[in-house]
Each structure stands twice: as structure tokens, then as C-alpha cells.
Amino acid sequence: MSAAPRARKRATITDVAREAGVAPSTVSRAFTVPGRVNAVTRQHVLEVAERLGYAPNAAARALESGRTNTLALLVPDITNPFFAGVIKGAERSAAASGRTLVLADSQESAAGEARIVRRLGPAVDGFVLAASRIPDDDLRRIAELDAVTLVNRAVRGISCVVADYEAGTRQIVDHLASLGHRSLLFLGGPPESWSGARRWAGLRTAASERGMQVRRFGPYSPTLGGGAAAADAAVAADATAVVCHNDMLAIGVLRRLGERGVAVPGRMSVIGFDNVFGSELCRPSLTTLAERPEDAGARAIEMLGRQAYGGVAVADELVLPTQLVVRESTGAAR
Amino acid sequence: MSAAPRARKRATITDVAREAGVAPSTVSRAFTVPGRVNAVTRQHVLEVAERLGYAPNAAARALESGRTNTLALLVPDITNPFFAGVIKGAERSAAASGRTLVLADSQESAAGEARIVRRLGPAVDGFVLAASRIPDDDLRRIAELDAVTLVNRAVRGISCVVADYEAGTRQIVDHLASLGHRSLLFLGGPPESWSGARRWAGLRTAASERGMQVRRFGPYSPTLGGGAAAADAAVAADATAVVCHNDMLAIGVLRRLGERGVAVPGRMSVIGFDNVFGSELCRPSLTTLAERPEDAGARAIEMLGRQAYGGVAVADELVLPTQLVVRESTGAAR
DNA sequence: ATGAAAGCGCTAACAG
DNA sequence: CTGTTAGCGCTTTCAT
Numbered sequence: 001m002s003a004a005p006r007a008r009k010r011a012t013i014t015d016v017a018r019e020a021g022v023a024p025s026t027v028s029r030a031f032t033v034p035g036r037v038n039a040v041t042r043q044h045v046l047e048v049a050e051r052l053g054y055a056p057n058a059a060a061r062a063l064e065s066g067r068t069n070t071l072a073l074l075v076p077d078i079t080n081p082f083f084a085g086v087i088k089g090a091e092r093s094a095a096a097s098g099r100t101l102v103l104a105d106s107q108e109s110a111a112g113e114a115r116i117v118r119r120l121g122p123a124v125d126g127f128v129l130a131a132s133r134i135p136d137d138d139l140r141r142i143a144e145l146d147a148v149t150l151v152n153r154a155v156r157g158i159s160c161v162v163a164d165y166e167a168g169t170r171q172i173v174d175h176l177a178s179l180g181h182r183s184l185l186f187l188g189g190p191p192e193s194w195s196g197a198r199r200w201a202g203l204r205t206a207a208s209e210r211g212m213q214v215r216r217f218g219p220y221s222p223t224l225g226g227g228a229a230a231a232d233a234a235v236a237a238d239a240t241a242v243v244c245h246n247d248m249l250a251i252g253v254l255r256r257l258g259e260r261g262v263a264v265p266g267r268m269s270v271i272g273f274d275n276v277f278g279s280e281l282c283r284p285s286l287t288t289l290a291e292r293p294e295d296a297g298a299r300a301i302e303m304l305g306r307q308a309y310g311g312v313a314v315a316d317e318l319v320l321p322t323q324l325v326v327r328e329s330t331g332a333a334r
Numbered sequence: 335m336s337a338a339p340r341a342r343k344r345a346t347i348t349d350v351a352r353e354a355g356v357a358p359s360t361v362s363r364a365f366t367v368p369g370r371v372n373a374v375t376r377q378h379v380l381e382v383a384e385r386l387g388y389a390p391n392a393a394a395r396a397l398e399s400g401r402t403n404t405l406a407l408l409v410p411d412i413t414n415p416f417f418a419g420v421i422k423g424a425e426r427s428a429a430a431s432g433r434t435l436v437l438a439d440s441q442e443s444a445a446g447e448a449r450i451v452r453r454l455g456p457a458v459d460g461f462v463l464a465a466s467r468i469p470d471d472d473l474r475r476i477a478e479l480d481a482v483t484l485v486n487r488a489v490r491g492i493s494c495v496v497a498d499y500e501a502g503t504r505q506i507v508d509h510l511a512s513l514g515h516r517s518l519l520f521l522g523g524p525p526e527s528w529s530g531a532r533r534w535a536g537l538r539t540a541a542s543e544r545g546m547q548v549r550r551f552g553p554y555s556p557t558l559g560g561g562a563a564a565a566d567a568a569v570a571a572d573a574t575a576v577v578c579h580n581d582m583l584a585i586g587v588l589r590r591l592g593e594r595g596v597a598v599p600g601r602m603s604v605i606g607f608d609n610v611f612g613s614e615l616c617r618p619s620l621t622t623l624a625e626r627p628e629d630a631g632a633r634a635i636e637m638l639g640r641q642a643y644g645g646v647a648v649a650d651e652l653v654l655p656t657q658l659v660v661r662e663s664t665g666a667a668r
Numbered sequence: 669a670t671g672a673a674a675g676c677g678c679t680a681a682c683a684g
Numbered sequence: 685c686t687g688t689t690a691g692c693g694c695t696t697t698c699a700t
Contacts, residue, residue: 059396060677394693
């Protein structure tokens, strides 16, 4: 019936010290600098600590050192399987180095993202910002105060992990060209999306090198639901090959095309980006440019850790290879 | 060229106080108990704080109050789309109440889970344990020290959010019976899985009520990869209807069956649990029992918050409805 | 309404 | 090798 159900008091370093008959600092050292304490004493301290169920209080440690041993990961949308992969990689990497990972969803909003960064700033040692929507200048300001690593976004002076869209889009264009396509239509996603811009830029360049026509429609919502409008527009434009901003949109397009009786790839070829779970499940299965979300997440955390803990100040850029996965949704031009 | 790239020093409450010409305690009050400080003073303090980019240091606050305003979510596997939904719901709910969410992946290991709980204990105000693998007794011990809410696991004395497997499995059995099936084969997942046990128990009960035969094979890995062995066993047993531990396994089964030329649902009907993204994409699309992962995550965080902050000590159990989604993978018995 | 001072748990000098 | 002391940023009595 107690009105204050707060957890039972946890054992502190002082409790352990008293119980073990040593000074608190000795307990502290037993945990953090084993070399500077008598082996026997240390053993005894550890046993007492174990018996009392002692675990160091991270907040207190953080207050002293200014380090929380915690890293934050911000994604625009947790639901998107691509970011789920990034999260997994980041979590694994953080856990491997004994760091805690805080996760936040900015809900595709630059303002929300900035708010979260501000709020979490003092509580974490750095941020991995995936597909950040924050403008370049604001990002630089943030990077002055906190360690930051970007994923699929590049800003001069800030570390980042990006997919090799240049090579990837070239692969896409080559693939379509080899199938006899003379033009392609890009169905774009959110205008603020850096990766969307890179994808489009890459396609333009590669296409122009091959004398292929390109057009761009959109923006469409990068979700299953966005596919209907995109597909209708593509049909109206009589496109023979469409490249979609991402797989979710592409799968939505495929679905709409199916409903409308448009043969894929017979009448129209469809390509996506991301190779999410589901792209190999849909019918026809989707040709797509695979990235490495887990790698990206893991490497970003590593780079961030080096910045936050390792004393390395250089802003390096890591380019991750992409891979074209050809499935059923692409075929010879009509 | 500096070897210590540590972030620029952040403004503290003392900085704000000095700059605003008031005492630190006044600044503190301006933020936490607005009523007890002069409106003009408060306004001034807030302006100065804003100008200095001040944000309260969560660690310091936590040290004083014993509360970190942080909640932890543990899942067995981030990659599983079901848990991705739980994560999303939890994140949204935590953010809505101004709480920080820490995410950890226990990698399907009870020991790993326990280790994480121990490590994070002092740093968070409570745990949401999704599909926990930790034994009942250990769970109770943890719940004595920390606020805990379980998802898809029930232990007397601990709050939980569970799916209504009793009704759900009855729906499954009714559906199969209405199609003329006289028996069903359950392809089981991990033996430690509580939800797996509930699913199997529900199927048994419902089937016996309807005079339907049930068998159980397994355990199989609850992943796409686990599907091959499971499918082969089902074929060898000449089953007419199989119910799989979850959708990932079911989709794997579907794929294997497709490779082996076994008609679905002509020769064999297949049912899954979870209704993950992908279950409507595969061919044939999958009949499955839908849960509400996002709801579960969100409600679990709410219940946990009530425990950790609200002074409510009762261990309540929330049962979330399930819904049978009938698609192409089930049909009349041969 | 506001200031001064103590203390949360821990680590890091500094002594001894 | 180990104990003592101070202080991290903040909240919270207790005065004023």
C-alpha cells in the first residue's frame, strides 16, 4: 500500500567500502585501475561488491568525468527496414565497446531532430545522425559542441559514412542500358533527402554518359502508400523504366502496376534502392541497389567513438560499396 | 592539431546564474518550479539560458534525485520486424512523456539479457523486457530492484502486456476447421519462448474442443532460414495444415514449399504469427495472426512510467486483442 | 522571492 | 598501496 514504490536502495561504493573495511577510493580503484591496488584487497573488495549486488552508478561517473559512455542514434523513421538495419549495426557495435546506445526517432522532421539533439546533448558523448534533415550550417554548429558522425549525408568538416551512389547509379544505368532501355524515369522522394539528391545526381551523370534520357517526377512519399500516385504518373508518362527513391516506394509502385494490369517487366521495368526485406518477397521480386545498413551503423558508431574517446579529430569520410541485386522487376525494353 | 578534441565546454547552471546576476538555485527553480520565482526574474533567466545554449545536465540531476528520466527497452532481436514495431511504439511513447529511451539487443540470450539489466540498472528508471528469456525467479528478483514491465511474457507479480493468444489461436483453429481441416501441425520456435508456449497451448485447447488432431514439431529457428527444415518435416509428415511459430519461419516454409513444388494452399495450408511487413508481400501471401507490436511497446512504456514515476505499485496485466488476417496461404483441405 | 550551503556517488589529486 | 579531501552540476533544505 506504500505510495512511494521507488526501488529499494541500491548499494553504493560507500556501502561496499564500509562492508569491506576500506576507503571508497580503494573500491573505486579496484574497479577502474586494478593495477594500483593490492591483489588480495582487490579480490576481497570485488567479492563484497558482488555480494551486495553493487553496480557503478553511471550518472555519478559521468558527472565527474564529463563522459556518459553513452552514444545517441537518431533516425528519421524507425519503421523503415533500412534504418532498422542501421540500428542493429549501431547497437551491436556500441555494445561491443561497452557503450550504451540511446535511440531516437525524429519522425522525418528537421526541427524535431534539432530538439532531440539539444535535449540529449549533455547526456551523451556523441551523435550518429542517420539521413539527417538538419541544414548544413546547423549541423556544423552541432558538431562544434558534440562529436558527430553522419550516415548517408556528407557535410564538409564532419565525419560520415555514405553509400557509393556514384558507382551504384552507374550500375543501374548500365543494367538498364544493357536491356535496351533508352530512357529512365526517376520517381523522387522527400526533397530534403540528401541520399535522394545523390541518387538523382548519379543517375543523371551516368545516363548522360550513355546518352540515355532521364526525367524526374515527384516528390512522392517514400512509403508503400506513395507508390500509387508514382505508378500512375509513370504510366501516364509511358515510361519503360522507372527508378524509385527507395524500395518501399518501389514496392508500392509494383503493387499499383499489378492492380492496373501493367506488365512488369514486360511493359515497364522497376528498380528500387535499399534491398529491404520484402524486396525479394514481392511479386515480381524487385531489382534494387543494395546498401549495407548494418555496416553503416556499426562503422558510424566506431568512427564516433574514435572522435568522442579516442582523441582523433579528423573528419573522415567512409564510402561503403553498393551492390546491384537483379531480380524479376527488370527486363528488356519493349 | 589539438590532441584533445573534446567538445567545447557546455554552459552550466552556474554560468547562467553568474550571467544573469542571480544564484544557481534561482536558475534551478526557474526551470523546475516556475511558480516559486518572480515572473520577471524567471523571464530574464530563461533568456540568458537560451542565449548561452544552456541545457540541464541529466547526469547531475539524476545523481541528486536518483532518477534518470530514462527507460530501457530490451529485445531479443532488433531485426525481427515484430520487435521493430515494439521499438517504434516504445520510442514514441517515451518521447511523448519527455523520457529518453535506451535500446539494447539481448541476442536471444538469457545471460546476455541479465548482464544488460545489471549494467543498465543504476542508469535507468525501469525496464521494458520484450519476450524475455530470463527465468521467472530471476525476473522477480530484478523487479524488486527496478520497475519492470514485460511484453509477451507473464510472471505473477510483474506488470505485463500480452497478446490474447487464447482468442487468437481459437480463431486460427476455427478458420482451419471451417476449411475442412481435421488436423494441424505446429512448427515450434525456441523452447524458452513464452509466447511460443502460449501459442502451442492455445492451439491444443482450441483444437481439442473441436476434435481436431494436433502435433508439434521443432524447435526450429524462428527465421527465414529455419523454414527449410520445418517445411521438409511437414511434407514428410504429410500435413494438410501447418501453423508456424512466427511469420519469419512461415515465410521460410512457404519459400521451401515453393521450391519443392508443393502447392499452397492446394496441398498444404500455412499460417504464421505476427503479420510482419512481408507477410502480405510473399507469394502466396500469408494468413497470419496479427498482433499490435506498436501498441504493445507504447502501452508497456506507459505502464512502466506509472510504476517508476507515478507511485502505482500494482502489477497489472494488459491483454491486447489479436486479429486473424486471412490471405492466400490457407484454403480448403484436400 | 531569493541566496547560501549541503550532498547525491564517484573519481582524481594529494598525502602518507 | 591506501586513506583523505575536494568537487563534478544540480536540487533542496534552511535562512533571510
